[in-house]
Amino acid sequence: MKEASRLAVLKAVEELHYRPNVIAQSLLSQSTGCIGVICAQDNINQTTGYLYALEKHLSQHQKHLLLRFANSKTEVLHALDELTCGLCDDVLVIGARFPLNISHENVILVDCVDVDSSNSIQFDHAFAAETACNYLIKQGRRQIAVINPDSCGSVEQILLGYKRALENNFLPFNRNLIFMDSTSSSVALQVLLNNSTTLNFNALLVADEQEAQRIIPQLQAFNKSVPQDIMVFSLAGSLHLPGIPTIPAIEYSMDAMAARIVAWLTEKTKSALGSNVLRGDLIIPDMAGRK
Amino acid sequence: MKEASRLAVLKAVEELHYRPNVIAQSLLSQSTGCIGVICAQDNINQTTGYLYALEKHLSQHQKHLLLRFANSKTEVLHALDELTCGLCDDVLVIGARFPLNISHENVILVDCVDVDSSNSIQFDHAFAAETACNYLIKQGRRQIAVINPDSCGSVEQILLGYKRALENNFLPFNRNLIFMDSTSSSVALQVLLNNSTTLNFNALLVADEQEAQRIIPQLQAFNKSVPQDIMVFSLAGSLHLPGIPTIPAIEYSMDAMAARIVAWLTEKTKSALGSNVLRGDLIIPDMAGRK
DNA sequence: CTGTTAGCGCTTTCAC
DNA sequence: GTGAAAGCGCTAACAG
Numbered sequence: 111m112k113e114a115s116r117l118a119v120l121k122a123v124e125e126l127h128y129r130p131n132v133i134a135q136s137l138l139s140q141s142t143g144c145i146g147v148i149c150a151q152d153n154i155n156q157t158t159g160y161l162y163a164l165e166k167h168l169s170q171h172q173k174h175l176l177l178r179f180a181n182s183k184t185e186v187l188h189a190l191d192e193l194t195c196g197l198c199d200d201v202l203v204i205g206a207r208f209p210l211n212i213s214h215e216n217v218i219l220v221d222c223v224d225v226d227s228s229n230s231i232q233f234d235h236a237f238a239a240e241t242a243c244n245y246l247i248k249q250g251r252r253q254i255a256v257i258n259p260d261s262c263g264s265v266e267q268i269l270l271g272y273k274r275a276l277e278n279n280f281l282p283f284n285r286n287l288i289f290m291d292s293t294s295s296s297v298a299l300q301v302l303l304n305n306s307t308t309l310n311f312n313a314l315l316v317a318d319e320q321e322a323q324r325i326i327p328q329l330q331a332f333n334k335s336v337p338q339d340i341m342v343f344s345l346a347g348s349l350h351l352p353g354i355p356t357i358p359a360i361e362y363s364m365d366a367m368a369a370r371i372v373a374w375l376t377e378k379t380k381s382a383l384g385s386n387v388l389r390g391d392l393i394i395p396d397m398a399g400r401k
Numbered sequence: 402m403k404e405a406s407r408l409a410v411l412k413a414v415e416e417l418h419y420r421p422n423v424i425a426q427s428l429l430s431q432s433t434g435c436i437g438v439i440c441a442q443d444n445i446n447q448t449t450g451y452l453y454a455l456e457k458h459l460s461q462h463q464k465h466l467l468l469r470f471a472n473s474k475t476e477v478l479h480a481l482d483e484l485t486c487g488l489c490d491d492v493l494v495i496g497a498r499f500p501l502n503i504s505h506e507n508v509i510l511v512d513c514v515d516v517d518s519s520n521s522i523q524f525d526h527a528f529a530a531e532t533a534c535n536y537l538i539k540q541g542r543r544q545i546a547v548i549n550p551d552s553c554g555s556v557e558q559i560l561l562g563y564k565r566a567l568e569n570n571f572l573p574f575n576r577n578l579i580f581m582d583s584t585s586s587s588v589a590l591q592v593l594l595n596n597s598t599t600l601n602f603n604a605l606l607v608a609d610e611q612e613a614q615r616i617i618p619q620l621q622a623f624n625k626s627v628p629q630d631i632m633v634f635s636l637a638g639s640l641h642l643p644g645i646p647t648i649p650a651i652e653y654s655m656d657a658m659a660a661r662i663v664a665w666l667t668e669k670t671k672s673a674l675g676s677n678v679l680r681g682d683l684i685i686p687d688m689a690g691r692k
Numbered sequence: 693c694t695g696t697t698a699g700c701g702c703t704t705t706c707a708c
Numbered sequence: 709g710t711g712a713a714a715g716c717g718c719t720a721a722c723a724g
Contacts, residue, residue: 129485129486129487130486130717130718131428131486131487131716131717131718132486132487132488132718133424133427133428133433133487133488133716133717133718134428134487134700134716134717134718134719135717135718135719136424136700136718137422137424137425137428137699137700137701137702137716137717137718138699138700138717138718138719138720139700139718139719140700142424142488144467147468154449154453155446155449155642157449157452158445158446158448158449161448161452161468162445162470165468165469165470166470169469169480169483174467174469174483174484174488175467175468175469176435176465176466176467176468177438177452177456177466177467177468178456178460178465178466179453179456179457189460192460192465193465194420195420195421195422195423196420196422196423196424196425196701197423197424197433197465320642320643323642323643323644323645324643324644326644327643327644349642351446351611351614351640351642351645352611352614352615352618353614353615353617353618353645354614354642354644354645421701421702422700422701422702423702424700424701424702425700425701425702425703425716426701426702426703427702427716428700428701428702428715428716428717428718429701429702429703429704429715429716430702430703430716431716487717
């Protein structure tokens, strides 16, 4: 081959801005490099962390993030249908609080409820609750109440970790401090406050920071100062927004989660997932920070 | 054709879960239905609103949202490169605060600075500032300060609307109340507060709610109550989070924006954009709400 | 080492 | 009416 013609081709490539068509490549390779991400969590503000971490990791592996939102099983299945016709190599479903019963080869369930499938990544809520209680007990809070909405699906796990921490600290278990099946967290809080003289609770575990921010003003309205009288602990993340004081929380590393997911997607061996539970980090408020 | 064989085929389709391969279809039609969305805003929490509205509208038109994040011109161009090799029919760049100089046929710039291209949708900041000032003046606030970070790129527009409102209300313009080129909004605020006895300002326009939540505690630290002493107004959206009191704001309808974008994408005529500026709604805090 | 060919899964066209 | 064939843009495997 003449060097001249080689250069001529390269020059033409340059000048005509030739870009090999990835669709034609995909047709042959039977893989598009697209990963569908179906966000099913009810609080869409929580998706940002997931998406940012996921996109960062996916693009590093030449993969594309195809985003969908879905709020019910029907919507998830519909989205799944549209994405698995050759468009996406794999699909993630994130944060579904309704049972899905999906056990497809190429679908990974992340932080979903009612998971029987092995293709899933779950947060270790038992570990979170245990850490939370141990922290609170070390802070001198021995009467820890728990308010967890019915829908969270991590009820048993949270209770497990809660009891484990109490046992390890030789503390008695009081059923009246636990509100796991309440439809409204506000009602649960009212019951707690109405019985506060006998219950005498000084710490409160809630499902997430959003919940905490709803509950804290209610506590204050009943002359309970936070965290002096009642220390409120979020079992899933803090918001880190200006104007909102930090509360102690368990925070799950979105980066760690994304790394695991991408490892699974690229290696396609179940062992890549390692354990399929992810443990969160304990975040304690900066005492020197804002009041 | 025999009816029996027709049914046999349909039955086989059903049983084998046959799904026509969209990639093969794309190769022929030269269109994938994928719309690349490059989020370039520094505050990733702002992306959620865009993404949710966009995905909703796109999926209604059988289009897919391919998400990327980019924080610099280099990253945006790199993402653009990867998406325009046949994968995406069109690409949106959202919220870039750095000049891009892109005027590609299939790229729409949304809420980006320094836009010369006609393929863009901008927020009407002049209109926002004018509405804000008119509202504040009607609330009895005639000394309106403005703090706007340099990077926002809407400086002239905001000043335009500000002056227009003042003129229409026969109020004098005071240059000392305007901080448009300050690197730090905190420094600008300090200058304002140091001169507060002579300036006597009773309202403050800030770029967005995030900024407002940074500034409000600083005002309170100087014994300025909000909104009694100083009414803080956000020129771009409010957060609507529990635990954060609502402040008056201009809020842009993500739904309206998404609808316009999808109209442009589907009709592919510039007229579909209508005007390429989008005006925001005035949001006033619910006085009956939290303190 | 270079050049040709077949075929990825589909749709459109053209011939029967 | 139904059925065969061409071709979308690319890369594999093959033949020269």
